[in-house]
Amino acid sequence: MSASLWQDGFFKASDGINLFYRIYQPASPKRVLFILHGFGEHAHRYEKFSQYFPDFQIAIFDMRGMGQSEGERVFVDSFERYEFDALNFFEFIGDRYPVDAPRLFLGHSMGGLNLMLLCVQHQLKGERFIFSAPCFRVAVPSPALVLNQWIHRFNPRFCYHNPVYYKNLSHCEFEILSYKNDPWIMHKMTARLLNEMVLAGKKIMDLSAIHFQKPVHFLLAGEDRLVRTEAAQKIYERITAPSKT
Numbered sequence: 001m002s003a004s005l006w007q008d009g010f011f012k013a014s015d016g017i018n019l020f021y022r023i024y025q026p027a028s029p030k031r032v033l034f035i036l037h038g039f040g041e042h043a044h045r046y047e048k049f050s051q052y053f054p055d056f057q058i059a060i061f062d063m064r065g066m067g068q069s070e071g072e073r074v075f076v077d078s079f080e081r082y083e084f085d086a087l088n089f090f091e092f093i094g095d096r097y098p099v100d101a102p103r104l105f106l107g108h109s110m111g112g113l114n115l116m117l118l119c120v121q122h123q124l125k126g127e128r129f130i131f132s133a134p135c136f137r138v139a140v141p142s143p144a145l146v147l148n149q150w151i152h153r154f155n156p157r158f159c160y161h162n163p164v165y166y167k168n169l170s171h172c173e174f175e176i177l178s179y180k181n182d183p184w185i186m187h188k189m190t191a192r193l194l195n196e197m198v199l200a201g202k203k204i205m206d207l208s209a210i211h212f213q214k215p216v217h218f219l220l221a222g223e224d225r226l227v228r229t230e231a232a233q234k235i236y237e238r239i240t241a242p243s244k245t
Contacts, residue, residue: 006047011092013064013085020068021089021098030058031127032103034093036060036086036111039135039197040074040086040186041069046087059093061085067184075157079200082114082134087122087150089229102127109135109227110197116204116235119212129212130153134218136201136235137228138194148194204235212241 005025010018018154022043035046044058044067050058064071064085076082096231103126107115112134118124138145153160218236236244 005050011089011096012059013081014088014164015072015081019060019061019064019070019085019089022047023060023093023095024056024058025097026055026057029099029101030056031056032099032101033058033091034060034095034103034105036107036114037066038109038111038133039189040066041108042182042184044184045182056104057097057099059089059097061089066186072157073174074186074188074193076193076196077239079114079117079196082110083122084110084118086114086118090124093231105132106130106132107134109130112136113197113200115203116210119140120204120207120210126214128215130217130219131232132234133221133227133229134232135197135227138197138229139228140194143189145194145198148191148198152191152195156190156193156195158191159188160191160194161188176224200229205231207235208238210235210239212239212244214242216241216244218244218245 007023008020009023010020015020020043031053032198033053035049035058037043037046037060042062044175046060050056062069063082065075103174105115105118105124105126105128107113107130109132112172113136115124115129115131116134116136119129140148173225216233216239219234
């Protein structure tokens with residue numbers, strides 16, 4: 001039943017490229033949930049959310065260069081592109097599928113980094129903000145990051161293969177195989193994108209305090225090998241909000 005309520009389409013980014021999106025549209029939504037996916041992922045991986053929240057309008061798009069969206073694969077000239085793509089998407093959904101209901105935002109991994117930037121730099125308005133394993137620092141050894149700073153200056157499109165090792169994603173064998181065999185998953189990353197992620201994360205890590213006017217939730221893994229959990233814990237401690245968990 002829930003699968004039939006999903007709709008697919010494209011919207012225009014500010015620079016004219018087409019970005020793929022999916023929206024779950026029940027008859028009378030009680031909430032609106034916007035999802036920002038993680039690095040190399042795509043919107044279809046979040047379809048099961050409609051099973052858990054059948055009375056929510058759920059909207060998610062493939063980041064540029066990922067999934068079915070246009071754009072150079074896993075390359076971006078500036079992380080700000082992701083920020084403005086998200087802002088364009090929120091506005092597009094509000095105009096195309098208007099719903100008079102509270103807005104919730106969920107960002108996973110790189111999407112969590114993007115969401116935090118939207119909150120602190122663009123004063124994103126919402127009823128609740130959820131950060132799932134936010135990537136404020138990547139789990140890459142410091143010498144490798146220093147080397148990448150040099151590489152991206154001379155060859156920004158240099159590709160690292162399998163930056164997200166599928167066996168590090170979950171203890172669930174089904175989820176591991178699903179990720180490994182997913183044809184839309186990107187199994188590479190450019191030197192420029194890695195550098196932009198590091199710089200974007202530094203913007204957040206340099207903040208001494210972050211103020212939210214609505215509740216904030218952090219979902220962190222105990223044995224995360226993809227992002228630095230301790231970085232997310234530090235940011236969590238610097239947040240003031242009506243409630244946070």
